[in-house]
Amino acid sequence: MNDRRIVIVTGGRLGGWALPLIGPDDFVIGADAGALFLARRGIRPDIALGDFDSVTPEELALVRAASAETREYDPVDKDYTDTELAWRLAVAKRPKEIVLVGGIGTRFDHTLANVHLLRFAAREGVPACLEDEHNRIRLVSGSLRIADEGYPYVSLLPLTETVTGITLTGFLYPLADATIEIGQSIGISNKLTGDAGTIAIKQGLLLAIESRD
Template structure:
């Protein structure tokens, strides 16, 4: 099965904003309590998976009843987080795009691990974004076009040790053939000046983060 777009709902911050992103032809994966969120909001996950240590037995029964497919994992005898298990499943289906929702919660270790999944998706040739109510996070190794959105701030952070040849067109603070190294904040809080802007790089992997307060 080759889905055009896969949405992964995991156990971080979720809300109505996440439901509004669902299209009719999206393939929905619910990871642990992310599956409960989908079910409680009238959505049938194509598959729900995880160790389900964040839900009660009664809630797990709800998930099992409403999901088209289930995959249960032992909470001790597993090597990956529920989010990464869902991500691995999504990658195996070779979609055009993966959107990860509920991945930016209060646990910074989980948040950072989830951001690193962008690099893995890129290596597989799959477009991926991590989204919540305040952020959209993507990665590029070449060129990324951005349109004006409800997220006014655009920040650039290296995901590789060094990113070279950074050129920004259509931004308040333009760059030409700039270099960013991990630990530098030069790329924080830029903005578009018009309806569209382009981020281009020659070497490395660059996180492009659209955000709002």
């Protein structure tokens, strides 16, 4: 499946803004309430999965009818969140990219756990991101090209204790072979100076967060 994207829609904060993020050729996975969101909007998930503890029996019936395949899990006898179950399934399919929609929400514990899923995808060599109407979050483990796609701010935050050899080109505030430690805010609110910029690092893991107000 390395010629297709996988879009995972999970049960965080969702709205009409999410619909344009799903393309006609994408393989779509709905996780728990994310599957219900898709079903109610006439989008057929290729796979709906989860323990479905956040939907009613009537809503689950709608999900089953609207989905090409449904995988149901016991809400107690499982080790992973529904989002991680969907993420692991997506990574195993080796897609061109994974996009997680609805992974940023009011539950900060779930949001942070979803950000950490980027490391799992990077370890398997699968490009991935989290998106909502204000943010796109990716992980830099070597280099990353950032194109100007309507996000005025680009912030960099270490996911490991230290990130070394950080070099930024095409940014208002460039860096050359710099080091950022976890807890430092020097990487917040940078900006592109042209159509694109490049982030390169030598060691560590660095979150690249494109954002708009």
